[in-house]
Amino acid sequence: MEYLSNIDDLKKHLGTKKVDNEIKNEIINGININSMAFKISKYLFDLIDWKHPAHDPIRKQFLPFKKEYIQDHDKSCYDSLSETENKKNYRIIHRYPNKVLFLATKVCKSYCAFCTRSYLVGPSTNVKIKSIKLSSILDEISNLKDYLKAHKNITDVIISGGDVNTIKTSILDNILTTLGGLSSIKVVRIATRGFTFDPFELDENSEFYRVITKHSFSLRRKNIELSIQTHFNHSNEITLNTRRILRSYYQRNVIVRNQTVLLKNINDDKDSMINLIEKLIDSNVIPYYVYQMDMVKNTEHFRTKIRDSINLEKDLYGFFSGFYTPKFVIDLPDGGGKRILTQYEKYIPNHGCYEYYSCIDKDKICRYYDPL
């Protein structure tokens, strides 16, 4: 796969798209203040409507203009979900009693400017030094195995990162074989944004497809559900090829669920969300969650107000089968876990503050603040 990850290449490519200098400068100056490193697949770059870049939902996610950035809320921070506190080591995040998240990698094939794991994912940038080093993956797979053997109550394992589509398929194969050998495991999920970055890398001829379909079949016979979690935020990310490729997983009995991040002026209007859900259903993907954008530093311009998010969710009811209507959720600051957006206890208007009870530690209050 081809990527753009250096500024000279980017300038050249913007030139071939006849992008004017003002926009070019906005993009390059935007890169200089981004917490995420500059990297975008050629495929995604070409999906951007370069005749109207100011409004393009893909451009906004990967190449924000400098002028789009606004001042952070003073409660925003890196690692707003306190993941590093819930880590048993840097790869295993064990927040809920019965499920763990395993970080298979900190690399992605493109870097999203709003990334919740900007504290970890990708190389350092001008504004964010990333010093967390992950230890060797093979050692960590054996650590994960020991951990799961010692915690038989864990039934659900999410393999995430980073993007799982960046790890060697032999490693993925190893992880799935390991999990399939543990009788306590019921659910295994593979998280990848690869279908957005370049769906051809995961098509019927790919090693990824071969490994996933092979294990889906063998795990299913052991009554373990293997699924893929995709991350599409806008209908422009789903082309006819994407649909064809996603359908090929469905045809081989692989469950695919999507998670969307609700992003201001990108997908926070009714039409965008309906178009996205329609395309997901048409691709045999289940719209699972829509996430309230976390209070992560340097992403303020992506955040929506909770009231607006709830109103959007209300607008979506009645259009789709119940099981195709995504749940709007918030991953609570301070590691409180995920809650349905409407499950807050109290709203304090003069601070734009919503108080939720943690779903991990029932007496703990977690506070989310609307953007100013």
Ligand SMILES: *Cc1c(COP(=O)(O)O)cnc(C)c1O
């Ligand atoms: C989101 C998440 C999960 C999975 O939660 P579901 O609601 O079951 O999808 C598991 N562990 C961590 C740390 C998470 O953030």
Ligand code: SF4
């Ligand atoms: S794909 Fe996920 S982990 Fe990678 S940069 Fe985007 S949001 Fe972050």
